[in-house]
Amino acid sequence: MSTLTIHALDPVTEKRIRVKARKEKKSLNQILKELLSGSVGVSAPSCPENHRAEFQEFSGIWSDKDLDEFNQAISDLERVDERDWQ
Numbered sequence: 001m002s003t004l005t006i007h008a009l010d011p012v013t014e015k016r017i018r019v020k021a022r023k024e025k026k027s028l029n030q031i032l033k034e035l036l037s038g039s040v041g042v043s044a045p046s047c048p049e050n051h052r053a054e055f056q057e058f059s060g061i062w063s064d065k066d067l068d069e070f071n072q073a074i075s076d077l078e079r080v081d082e083r084d085w086q
Contacts, residue, residue, distance in 0.1 A: 017035070
């Protein structure tokens with residue numbers, strides 16, 4: 001795939017692209033590829049709408065007990081030794 005650079009993009013267009021990306025929860029790169037593909041009559045290659053879905057099975061798998069144990073294990077990292085800051 002090629003890399004393209006757009007120079008001197010007017011502020012209104014840039015803002016609308018950023019708003020569209022934020023609204024659709026997509027990256028600027030993804031939005032720009034979709035806009036460019038659509039404008040020249042090419043459909044965008046199919047890819048998962050949400051890459052995070054690929055990792056869904058791994059998110060939120062800690063129990064409350066697991067979280068408590070983890071927080072206890074790292075609790076000493078929250079203490080500040082004043083001597084380190086003199």
